[in-house]
Amino acid sequence: MRKALFRSENIEVVKVSGGHTDVVFVTFEPKLLVRPPERSGFGEAFFAKRGYTAYHVRCRGNDWYHYPDMEAGLAALRADIPPATRVVLYGSSMGGYAALRFSNWLRADAVIALAPQASVDPTRVGWEKRWAPETSVLIWDRLPPHPNAACYVVYDPFDADRRHVAILRREAALVPLHSYFSGHHVTEYLMESGLLESLLVSVARGEFDPPAWQAELWRRRLMTSYYSVIRLRKCRTLLRRWRYDLIERWLDLRYRRVAARRPLAALPLEAVPRGD
Incomplete structure (x- = not known):
C-alpha cells in the first residue's frame, strides 16, 4: 500500500x-x-x-x-x-x-x-x-x-568525493x-557489479561484512562500464599509467588475501541480484 x-x-x-x-x-x-x-x-x-x-x-x-x-x-x-x-x-x-x-x-x-x-x-x-x-x-x-548509527559511505577514492568524505570523517x-574508478557514478557502478542489493539487504539484516564485500567489489570492477572508461581516462600519460598499474597490483594482492580469509557469504534466494 x-x-x-x-x-x-x-x-x-x-x-x-x-x-x-x-x-x-x-x-x-x-x-x-x-x-x-x-x-x-x-x-x-x-x-x-x-x-x-x-x-x-x-x-x-x-x-x-x-x-x-x-x-x-x-x-x-x-x-x-x-x-x-x-x-x-x-x-x-x-x-x-x-x-x-x-x-x-x-x-x-x-x-x-x-x-x-x-x-x-x-x-x-x-x-x-x-x-x-x-x-x-x-x-x-x-x-x-x-553518533550511534553505522554509517557506510561508498565512494571513489580517486575522485573529488574523497575530499567530502575526509570532512565527514571528522x-x-x-x-x-x-568503488575504485567509479567517479561520482557509484550507484550505477554497484548496480553493474551486482553488489548493490547485497549491500542493502545485508545492512538491513545487520549482517554486513565490509571487508568481504569490499574485496568482492574490487574483483567485480571489470564487470562495470565505468571502470573501463574512468581507468583509461586517468592514464593519459606514461607516468600516470605506471602509477595506476602499481596501485592496481597492490590492490589485487590486498583484496585477494582478504577474499581468501573472508569470502562474501552467499545471499539467500530473495537477495540474488536480478538486474532490476
Whole structure:
C-alpha cells in the first residue's frame, strides 16, 4: 500500500508498506534534472519488490533539502515507525548528503550513503565546482550525523568525493567503502557489479561484512562500464599509467588475501541480484 504521510510545497513523504516488520528503509532523492509529479521514490520499486517497508522523501528541487519544513516532515515520518524497528537511511549524492545530515532526527540504526557530499556551503567547500544548491539558505548544512548509527559511505577514492568524505570523517565514525574508478557514478557502478542489493539487504539484516564485500567489489570492477572508461581516462600519460598499474597490483594482492580469509557469504534466494 502506498500513501502520503506528509506533504508541503517543498517536500513529500511517501510510505510504501511491505511484509518485513523488523526493518524499514528511508530514502532521499538525488539531484535530478526534472521532477515529474508522478515519479517514484528513490529505490521504490526495489524495496517494494522485496517486501521492505520504505519511506521515500521527495523534494521540490535541487535545494539539497534546505527547507524549513524538513523537521516537521521527518518528525511525521519518525512517528509512523513502530518502536524497536531497525531504521536504515539510504541515498546517493544529494540524497546521501541528506541521509547523513538527517540521521540524528530519524534515530537511524544505519546509513548507506553513496558518493555523498559533506557540505554545499561554498565557505566550507570552495573547491567544489561541480554543483551547488538552488538556494542560498543553507539551514541544515551543519547537522551532525547520528553518533550511534553505522554509517557506510561508498565512494571513489580517486575522485573529488574523497575530499567530502575526509570532512565527514571528522564529524562521525564512518565505514568507508571504495568503488575504485567509479567517479561520482557509484550507484550505477554497484548496480553493474551486482553488489548493490547485497549491500542493502545485508545492512538491513545487520549482517554486513565490509571487508568481504569490499574485496568482492574490487574483483567485480571489470564487470562495470565505468571502470573501463574512468581507468583509461586517468592514464593519459606514461607516468600516470605506471602509477595506476602499481596501485592496481597492490590492490589485487590486498583484496585477494582478504577474499581468501573472508569470502562474501552467499545471499539467500530473495537477495540474488536480478538486474532490476
